[in-house]
Amino acid sequence: MPARSYATDWVLLILNIGIFAMAPFVIYLYLPFFKRLNITTAYEYLEKRFHVSIRLLGSLSFVAFQLGRMGIVVLLPALALSAVTGLNVYLCIALMGLLSTVYTVVGGIEAVIWTDVLQAVVLVGGALAALGIIVG
Known part of the structure; x- marks a missing residue:
């Protein structure tokens, strides 16, 4: 953006x-x-307002959207990693998926949170460095 x-x-x-x-x-x-209405999700509302088939259509649409989104989220860093290392893109996708799965399973939610913290530090650090270069 x-x-x-x-x-x-x-x-x-x-x-x-x-x-x-x-x-x-x-x-x-x-x-x-x-x-x-005593409902907790928009999908419950779709079922009450229309029919269970509309609820399922909404749910399946959301799942399809998320699968496409996850594909892009994995592909773009794999392309960057492939460009830097010279490895095959498919190998990079597999390695990133395996690494993410292993650290999530071994470390649980705490590992995911620490990964998010590290990502925030990198993003803020990059923004500050860019600001320093632009201003300086």
């Missing part, structure tokens, strides 16, 4: 800021609506 905003315009940033403007609407209208 930052690169696209820089290259084109700031519309994406404005759309993301709009999330904060929508929060009161969601808090005071949507959440009480779902609470009155």
Whole structure:
């Protein structure tokens, strides 16, 4: 998003800021609506409002979206790793998947949290370094 905003315009940033403007609407209208119906998910609402087949269609659509998203999330770093190391892209995908599975199974949620912390440190550090280069 930052690169696209820089290259084109700031519309994406404005759309993301709009999330904060929508929060009161969601808090005071949507959440009480779902609470009155005594449901916990949008899929339950689809079943109550329409039919169980619509609930299943919504669920399957979400699963298909997430599978596509996960494919992209794994492919893009694998392409970068392949470009840096010269390894086959498929091997990089397999290695990344295996490594992620092993550290999640061995370390549990704590390993996942520490990975997120490390990622945040790298992202903030990169942003600060870029800011230092731009300003300096």
